Amino acid sequence: MSTERPPQVVTPPGESPTQPPTRRTFIATTTVVGGAAVAGGLIAAPHALAAEGAVAAEGPPGSRLSLTVNGVRRTVTVDNRTSLLDLLREHLDLTGSKKGCNAGACGACTVLVDGRRVNSCLTLAVRLEGAEVTTIEGLAQGDRLHPLQQAFIDQDAFQCGFCTSGQIVSGVGCIQEGHTGSPEEIREWMSGNLCRCGCYVKIERAVEQAAGRK
Template sequence: MSFESPDSVVPLPSDTSEHSEPPTRRTFIAASTAVGGAVIAAGVLGGSPLAGASAADASDAAPSTRVSLTVNGARRTVTIDNRTSLLDLLREHFGLTGSKKGCNAGACGACTVLVDGRRQNACLILAVRLEGAEVTTIEGLADGEDLHALQQAFIDQDAFQCGYFTPGQIMSGVGCIQEGHTGSPEEIREWMSGNICRCGCYTKIVRAVEQTAGRK
């Protein structure tokens, strides 16, 4: 009885009875490779149900809705994918990149805007739910060349370093003041706690809010 060469390729046995010899490791690998190649080829050549479908086709097939809302005082109407967040609508469709995408999960506050006067994390809101709403972003605070009082206070108090989270901090601060949560530094910190400052300027941010609220 002779042993087969390790380089030989033995076809898979057609007889599955107990007398048939099991395939060698090399045969198994060769057969598996052939089957895998056939599956891939079928997908490329049209055998797969998703054959020929591209990312663009999938995007075109996604449900979309026409939405009208007021952004920084201007009425805007756009047809968007129903999955579009308010943050992506602002940044990618309207070019308002002041609202930053930090965690994109509602944990950092970098995307804070005002919706009908209330603070909201823009990354958590579907834009299609805002028909008729009024949205204010960091770009809409200043009056021409005149800064909003809180924007000026951030400069006066040096309440930022890298500046990435500053727009969200300012928008949250404006909401905090409008909501009347500025009775003490402790209250301000509590009601601003949803906004992260990566540079750790929290003390100066509180001072800026106090200055704008007339407490300093």
């Protein structure tokens, strides 16, 4: 035999408890139960908010990073999610590398890391401890332009200029890698850098000139 007590029904004034539940009875009952549930939630809310605030106060994880950028040793503390591109632009004020697609598809953010071409928008800065990074700002020697920078001027290899820094750095890498044996080879190894203005023929000629083939 069950020992549970039957649920109590809240009866509004003026109604008999033996009568079937009416609309007023239903509303009164649900109001009492709902109010109790809300009150319980409000009592617990401050504790939940305090826990969330403690987590937020800690902030995202960060790391101390040392690397050489354009011949200068840099030490910074960054959020572990920071890309190399954002480190260069937002922390080191080197804005020559452009944020185009931010998905590694356009090449506007190309830099050299230990002599190799990388898309800086896809490269986590914290992975480059001790690395040597060269950006467009580090190619010239004082007032003397890098041979490829001069070749871009000689060949008129740019229009709007947004992709130019990535094109030049990628071209420098292409020359260092020895991929300049023919116009077709240059185009193949420069294909990761897009130019919305369509200056591909002149870009290829500029790389040929800097490589000593023109």
